[in-house]
Amino acid sequence: VLDTGAPYLVMEHLEGEDLQSIVDRGPLAFDRATRYIAAACEVLGEAHALGIVHRDIKPSNLFVARGDRLVVLDFGLAKLIDLASSVTHDGVVLGSPRYMAPEQIRGARDVGPRADLWSLGATLYHLVTGRPPFPGTTIESVFSEILDGPIPALPDGPLAHVISRALARDPALRFATAREFALALRTRPAELDVRFEILELLGEGSHGTVYRARHRNGGREVALKVLRGDAQQIRSRFAREAAIVQRLDHPNTVRIYESGVTSDSTPFMVFELVRGRTLAVELQRGAMLPARLARVATQVCKALEEAHARGIVHRDITPSNILLVDYAGDADFVKLLDFGVAADSEAPNLTFTGQTLGTPRYMAPEQVLGERVDGRADLYALGLVMAEALTGTPVFGGSSAIATCAAQVSPDPVPLPPAVTGGPFAAVIARATAKHRDHRFSNAAEMLAAIERGPADRPFAAPNVERRSRTYVVPVLVAFIALLGITIVLLAVRPWASDSRSSPSSSGTGKGLDEARLRARLAAIGWPPAEVTRDIWGRCNYMRTRHEAGVFDGHRREWAFVVLMMCDSDATAKSEAKRFQASYPGSWTIIDGDRVLLAYTTAPESGIADEAASKQLADALLEGAPPPPLATDAAALTAVGLDENHLQTRLVTLGWPPAEVTRQDLAGCRHTRLRLEAGTFQGISHKWGDVLLLECASQELASSEGQRLSRGFPNASITVTASKRLLMVTLEHRGSAKPFGEALLAP
The missing domain is CATH 1.10.510.10 (Transferase(Phosphotransferase) domain 1)
Known part of the structure; x- marks a missing residue:
């Protein structure tokens, strides 16, 4: 007033x-x-x-x-x-x-x-x-x-x-x-409404609408994409997108089940329904840790490797087209979306001379200029996405598309920020974003290998640099922490190729800084073991998880994390401890030889990071004796020969063959997932089922995974065998899971 x-x-x-x-x-x-x-x-x-x-x-x-x-x-x-x-x-x-x-x-x-x-x-x-x-x-x-x-x-x-x-x-x-x-x-042809029950509007663009729908025959939920508009070029592009995606079969590419045209000439596509969040949404929360970005970028490379091998260039690699889903215990499993503007070497070019397609801030110079592109344009875009993920800000943030395109075609190098040029993937990103395509990685496999090698201390394009061998002990797969409040980061050991460096296991045993002790201590203070993500930074291995809220020592902590680093030398451990302390004011660091324990949590109730509270957490984690080794849940099934062929045979015997098989190597375990459609078992009809087989590098790892999955999937039947393998079964009617699993394990 x-x-x-x-x-x-x-x-x-x-x-x-x-x-x-x-x-x-x-x-x-x-x-x-x-x-x-x-x-x-x-x-x-x-x-x-x-x-x-x-x-x-x-x-x-x-x-x-x-x-x-x-x-x-x-x-x-x-x-x-x-x-x-x-x-x-x-x-x-x-x-x-x-x-x-x-x-x-x-x-x-x-x-x-x-x-x-x-x-x-x-x-x-x-x-x-x-x-x-x-x-x-x-x-x-x-x-x-x-x-x-x-x-x-x-x-x-x-x-x-x-x-x-x-x-x-x-x-x-x-x-x-x-x-x-x-x-x-969102008008749809009547025949689509007959075939699909529309459950939810998922998204809408200028030329199409995407729904969450349920197939009335079988009950499977799908993503239904329906084209709007009559422009012939748009209809042709829609049809070509369907043809392209149907040729792709990589786990990191969204799958298409069906495509067609209704009786009134309305094109539609039926995709697998995947739930998650785009990388664009994830980056709204802040920048990514390099190791987490590496996991995401390697999966994008694998999807592009298949596409490029089949003559397909995506042409629109952006954070919005990279979907992160929770699959088989991996919260950052990638699904590459939207091949709507992809170029196909086996199909006519639908782009007119001088016309450009894509998102300007991620477009390679040759794409901006309307030239014919190859897979290296996708690698350029991925390099820009990686740089953005490390900083949380797009490299090209021009006020207009024209200004952005002008910057892309400029002969000046891409203006990578210091956080990128001084970071662990400086060489990878600099090469991927070279303005001249001949200076980039020649293909996705080459870029993938560079990312998997991890951080390098040599500049891009340095000639004839001797490479270290890459022998890695299989990282230990981890388990969810069901608590709501603390982040634990633990590290697998990576042997270093240089004989002059000591092994991480040769020192640092005075305080017993290892994964088993920390897991036991977390359980003792009321925080059961969590999902642990393992990363490699420089010359140290570490693992990390994070949760938003929890209770420690009777007081609520708004958030926290713990890092355990295992480095190649005592000097590296000291250097890394100093760097982490500078990055996280209020943390508490304990150095023990070549190992570092860093705790970071908040003062009681206030939610403000506090050094005293962090020290209290670190001290609590170091108390107590090391725990006994984990026991297996079952030991009598070694002779069964539990593998994919055995499961396939048993499923056929039970009259329920798998509809889809996907395979993925995740941190020390080979995951084979058999996704079942509708079927009947012991006289009970099931609309869906899921069989997950894990073949792990160690018995302890298989047992650890069994503990994690039992918390994440309480209605599943989980059996860990003495042969370092795990079988998890879920069915629509939960009471059938255990007998179904037993039937699969039968000789």
């Missing part, structure tokens, strides 16, 4: 124009009109959930801001119209009355959310026809038409039934919610 007593509001400043101004120039295309109304549905749905009814939805209150972003105006300011003051004069255009629901006109006390949906229906009619649905010249005539007149002639096309339902005079006959209205706007 001002000093004068006058109330005021401070609101967002918007640049653009309202839909009334836009439609005054002529009707909108169906796709554009439905996109705006669907956006309004999203806003109104949130408002209705809060008990707010707008009561004044009309074209002039729907504003299109920069970036084609729809904004609903005058929220909370709408009021019942004073008819006495709304008498029109010659030349005055009617406002709200033309968009008032019948119950509003009647003065009903229970005007609810469906009145807003009626107004949206009237607005949609106006947008696609260029005229309001009730065009009376006076308020009285408009109200008469709304209450008693004939329903206006509906526009031809797929929106007729949507508008008809929205404009029903009886609120009970309209859409029940804004979400239901929005789903109806």
Whole structure:
């Protein structure tokens, strides 16, 4: 309130124009009109959930801001119209009355959310026809038409039934919610609705819509992508995307089950439904640790290696097209998405001369210039993605696409920030992002090998540098910490090739700094073992997990982590301890020979990192005696010959062959997953099933995995054998998992 007593509001400043101004120039295309109304549905749905009814939805209150972003105006300011003051004069255009629901006109006390949906229906009619649905010249005539007149002639096309339902005079006959209205706007051929139950709208672009759907025959949930629009080039590109993805079969590439065209010529694709978050979303939380980035980047390289070998260039490698999903215990399992602009050496080029496709800030110079590209353009983009992941900020953040493209084609080197040029992957990223394609990695396999070698202390392009051999002990696979509060980082041992360096196991035993002791101590102080991720940084191995909240010594800690580093020498350990302490003020570090324990947690209740609390945690972890070795859960199945062939044979014997097999090597265990479709076991029908076989490097590792999986999948049947192998079975009906697993283990 001002000093004068006058109330005021401070609101967002918007640049653009309202839909009334836009439609005054002529009707909108169906796709554009439905996109705006669907956006309004999203806003109104949130408002209705809060008990707010707008009561004044009309074209002039729907504003299109920069970036084609729809904004609903005058929220909370709408009021019942004073008819006495709304008498029109010659030349005055009617406002709200033309968009008032019948119950509003009647003065009903229970005007609810469906009145807003009626107004949206009237607005949609106006947008696609260029005229309001009730065009009376006076308020009285408009109200008469709304209450008693004939329903206006509906526009031809797929929106007729949507508008008809929205404009029903009886609120009970309209859409029940804004979400239901929005789903109806995503028009689909009837035959798709017959085959699929639409469960959720997952995303929408200018030319297509993606739904979470359930196949009515079999019950499998899928991602259903339906094309909108009639442009021949768009339809051709959509069909080519389907053909490209069907040729790919890598675990790190999203799988396609089916594609086709409906009887009314609407193209569609059916993909595997994968749940996760994109790398773009993940980077909103901050930069990635180098070792975690390495795990992500190597998987992208593997997916690209297959695509490039089959003549396919993705051309749009961005953080938004890299999906991180939780699969087989790996929270950063990669699925590469969206081959919609991919180039295919086996198909005609759909890009016209001078036309560029992709996202400017990740496009290689030759791609910006519209030249023919090969797989090295994808490696350039991946290099930029890696640099962005290490800093949390895009390398090319120009204010416009034109400025970004100009920077890409400039002969100057890519402006990598110091955090990248001074980091562990400086050489890899510098080579991948070389402006001239001949100076980059020649293929994805070469880039993959460079990333897997880990951090290098030599500059890019240094000639004839002798390489160390890469003998690694298989890292120990880890287990989830079920607590909600602490991060544990433990390290596998990596033998170093140089004979002049001491082995990490040759010293550092005074305090017993090893994984087994820390796991036992965590359990003793109330934190059971967690999932541990193993990384390599410089000349040290370490492992790390992180959790957001938990209780230690009777006090709540907002977050914490623990790092155990095993280095190639005492000097390296001291150097790394100093670096970590500088990076994490408030941490507490204990150096024991070539090993380093770093604890970092918060003061009780305050949530602020505190050195005293960190020391308390470190001391607690070092107390107590080393635990006994882990025992196996079962030891009588060594002779079964448990492997994929055995499982395949047993499944066929049981009348339930696997529908899909995927294989992945994860931190010391070979994962073979058999994903089962609908089947019957012991007279019980199951819509789905899952069989996971782990073949591990050690018995302790197999036992550790059994403990982890039992916590993560409490309804599964898990058997660890004496042959360093583990079998996990999950079925739709949980009681069948154990007998099904026993049947699979039978000779």
